[in-house]
Amino acid sequence: MADSAIQMDIPACGDNEYREIAWGIPKFGEKFQPIWINRPKVGDNDVKFAMKYCGICHSDCHLGLNHLGGSMYPMVPGHELVGVVTEVGSKVTKVKVGDNVGVGCIIDSCLNCGTCKGGDEQYCEGGGSTHTYNSMKTYGHIGGNQETQNFGGYSASNVVHEHFVIKVPNDMPLQHAGPIMCAGITMYDPLRHWGATKPGSNMCIGIIGIGGLGTMGIKMSKALGHRVVAISTSANKEGLAKQKGADAFVVSSDNASMAAEAGKMDLIINTVSAEHQVAHYLSLLKTNGTIVQLGLVPQPHSISQLPLIFGRKSVAGSLIGGIAPTEECLEFCHKHGIFPDVQEIEAKEIDWAWDQLTTVNKDGIRYVIDIEKSLKSDFVPSQ
């Protein structure tokens, strides 16, 4: 995909910007280097925070390696940012200096359309949400040079409009908070939207795919009091799934295993991002049940509408979650001690971590960059 990569060199730092340390990919195909980037100075509605940790999401690799085309370089990935507020604009009311905050996958949206006003900024109908990196500035809520792209969380600090700053509970271990704003909310939001966070809803929830997302989904669904059925193509995932709290385990390639749980599930959340056919799982749903697809699989699914009609079943999709639901998710995870399994690394190990993510299948482990430690290393840009 080299042809489709976009090279945009970083201009000189403007008066409305400051220079900051980051770790980025200078050009398509290159390894990570310490680089200088420009960040916007704090405007009236902005929050500046010193980065403590940034989680590494598998989608960072897809964008950094230009798997989807159109990636912009230099690229500083990272949409699982956690830090401590160091400065706030004059009109900021949401947080104060010293508060723990996070930023997830989006840092701007129109804030005027029905979905933004309804707390679903990720689906902004005013022109789409603006991503935390590999995205141009769009709606004017991000300061600095408007002709440059956004840089993500593999960096020493960031400045974000308060609307998109997420409050992190004060006593939450910060190294775990980052992945909750991506993997966590990706699982929590469909549970919330399809009624599973309502007290007493007492559902049977299926979770397909027992990786990083799936294990979070199992833990959350159990904490909400539901019966949880883990579903995988691999029989050898049963131990992991049950260790995380699953009440039952289905091997989806085994007809008898599927039949034992047929017609039992109110909601299935499907985390599989490899090619598959969603129709295979419809028999597991109860009447009125919904299967929610999360994985961005480009191949279309072949779906007969007969099982949908004869059971009032639905096939739906879901994408991360809005700002308020993300805060709700952080509170929920904190209250119930639900954390992703993380492994801390330094910035100089990002290339190694990406290799792990793209070649080795280490189930459920989230790599998190310890920013403070990385800044003390020699893997920082020269002046």
Add this chain to the structure above:
Amino acid sequence: MADSAIQMDIPACGDNEYREIAWGIPKFGEKFQPIWINRPKVGDNDVKFAMKYCGICHSDCHLGLNHLGGSMYPMVPGHELVGVVTEVGSKVTKVKVGDNVGVGCIIDSCLNCGTCKGGDEQYCEGGGSTHTYNSMKTYGHIGGNQETQNFGGYSASNVVHEHFVIKVPNDMPLQHAGPIMCAGITMYDPLRHWGATKPGSNMCIGIIGIGGLGTMGIKMSKALGHRVVAISTSANKEGLAKQKGADAFVVSSDNASMAAEAGKMDLIINTVSAEHQVAHYLSLLKTNGTIVQLGLVPQPHSISQLPLIFGRKSVAGSLIGGIAPTEECLEFCHKHGIFPDVQEIEAKEIDWAWDQLTTVNKDGIRYVIDIEKSLKSDFVPSQ
């Protein structure tokens, strides 16, 4: 499909049965004849009613002509029954002699499972609902000879367990009531289930297919106060759609026409029963929108999950409706003067009407058999 037709001759009338006049297809491939059938005598929980009208549904033709295989003969079709109560069992509390009643597509279900208890008897999870005709007796709520199939509403009377008897408002024109229990509830139930009957819901509703179902959907959606967009492959349906109350019209094969309504609809109800691809319509949905498929199209649909994920959209199905929602639908239609466009015929014209339905596309006209008039004709069985 002659091979798959099932011939079950009618046994002698049992002590727990009575003989009744009906119009049926004696053997696969034959025309309609006046015949004698056996009906159960009234049990403790049963309601007997003299038939006034029976609507003719297109699915009568599919079953009568054995298009789906496994049809049972002699067949007496009809699942849009309307009549007046003539006798009730000792434990019946729902209706009394002289009340107007109807029976729709189902006359039994387990009444014990979650969906039955939740008022969705059509999705009975205890073993499926029992159809008004071309279905064997199943759960013991239907009296008479348990080894014989059910006969439908092309007949002079019927006896049905009170649970499956639908109260028809007293001053409702009975010739219009029958089709509401099939076409009406088929449109009303998805409106109800997906929130469109909630006061103040103020939605934009798309109706695909401007035939008998579609025109009912347009009228209902308008009466509920929604903006209604009619959608058809045929530009020449615009006049009919707008006459029935549509605010806007989309020609689905015209990109500009589709683009003008893109992203506007909260709910689309798709009545198309010819082969089509549901994916074509997803762009019309708003974020959080649902498209509900009603047509029993056997060909699978090819659906990319990307538009589902990026707009939290759903593809769902819906099948008629339960007993209480059907009563609610009748009240609603009566209150708002929403009636299907019907043409009354006599029993001797059933073959003609079926020819019309299977060969001519007379939009929105429902043929209804005037039972009383037919009983006075010479098209009745000899003693």
